[in-house]
Amino acid sequence: MRTTAKARGMGDDLRRALVGIEAKTAAKVGAGWWDLREGPDGKVVSMQRKRKRILGEKGRDACYHVMSRTVGGEVFFDDVEKEALRKLIWKMARFSMVKVVTYAVMGNHFHVLAVVPDAEKTLEKFRQPGGEKLLLKHISCLYSLDAVQILENQLQTLRKRGEEKARKEIIERLLARMCDVSRFVNEVKVRFTRWYNRRHERKGTLWMERFKSVLIGSDAAMRSVALYIDLNPVRARLVDDPVNYRWCGWAEAEAGGSRRARRGICKAVHCAVDSWERGDGTARKLYREALAFVIAREARVGDRQGSTNDSALTRHLMRRTRYFSDSLVIGTRGFVEDAFRRYAGSFSDKRKTLASRIRVPDKRGRLQDENHFTMKNLVKDVWG
Template structure:
């Protein structure tokens, strides 16, 4: 029998593995906990064809519907994927039986859900509250949890892929990476960075042309189903700091801000036109007016948009991305992770990421490969 060391996973490695860094406010019902998650195929092999990408997206949506986590932005490439994921806390009183059964139906068969429904009904009928709680606990620990979401998604896809390809073993090269992201400018910028992956790779000129991304699905997926869900996720990514939830009906307005953030030409009209001394000036729509109030300018900075056309290591390895105050707050909430010499958390983003200077900060000071 082979030992764990022979398999390349020594118990020492597992024991020394640090716990994943989660947002200190992860249990807050007010402050969003958002994460940029990345995972790559082992040896970075190109294994995701059209069929594999469709299947991965299907599993992603299934897990989203089950877990209560929300995908704000995503992009599935040929050997890796990116997700911008919001992980809201479980409500203090848990979820009702009806909601539990609805979530179970996202990943289990109708027959399996019927068994759980009967078990719950019997427990309720006999007044056995402890058994009701045990049934809920059987599934709820996998909900509203970043690691459980990613674990289930990766395992489900790996099992399907291995079965169809007649292979065995792991498909992913390492633990998935995650970066804590602030709502507002940071979340919008990260979402745009994710959607621009196929543009940076030279696959398409406009991310709307790439089917396996949040923006491509929002543009081409229609107003119902997953198309609506993609729009709602991007609205949340762009405007959560303004109190917007998952409101797909605001997509037409928010899409202008998003295209501008990606450095793309605007399409359509922003609103009515004003004529001042013979000069026609378009009025800002509601979303653009909100943006104007945040950044004090109705136009996105050229430097930021240009930055997103290149690989930015801070967005995958920076640990925490956001305003200086946000990064320092995350640092204070995880002080035990650092030595006494480290006095604060925020580090300026340099090199190719200097387009975000003064707007975005990183927890890690990356000196090379930016």
């Protein structure tokens, strides 16, 4: 993967700085990850948080664009910190069983486009006979051997005592951290904050409010958001081509040769996820050409104006937009309307339009595109 001169010169310093990110979590760090908490009545207190964001339909995989910014956007990451956050995103995605499509780690914020599998179907194997062994093996991607051994011993002790309810509660608390977009992003942010604060000898919060998320409901919308994310460093004028920016999914796939990043790009353009590694260059070609089209189009003088009847959102992807961060849901009309009905109680009962078309940047109309309806009818400062 191509790097900046500063990053190339880090060597041992970079490796030392990232020890805390790459190390497995020890048993003594947050040892209560499996301990039970009981209320005054002796019953186990549920640790599940109430969800308030728009989530995918139960029983189906869901795709989300998530982003989070540092406090006031005033904390800026250096190259080592960007690398640490990049590694942590992948590390927590593996533990959480989340499939990263692409990402971009910028100076004061990050984006991740990820597919979160249906929890019930995905986690069923851990609840079946032999599932406990599979679970212990799985969490070893995050926890040290000592921590995993302590957990295994505790589960065995509870089984011998006949305390099956307590044993299952421990397992369920672990499973609750998987296949969940909120838990995935929160763990990335919390772990990175600890590492960052130690590095800078600081205290307190690092991130501004809760992270934003948009539920993606069409293949075309997933592709558009993926391109938008990888174009972040170009919009910020850091590079002319995202392949030259180390901390984005396209650079990791194309320049870095990463198998996991290449699988994400294949997903973004709706090719078989293993097609790139099998030598099929279709996904690479489609994605590279789409990026090149947007960049070249932006470079042409006066070519930002688009026809209201143009069905392609691609032509506008070099513009900053709130549609990909504040619209709650983006996808086909049917997908957006179904999501609205599931969360109707969160909206005014006077609302009549459930799905809105995207406004074009020149404000003279809306895109006639059947794959990019939004739940929020954004009006103010929609395009940058």
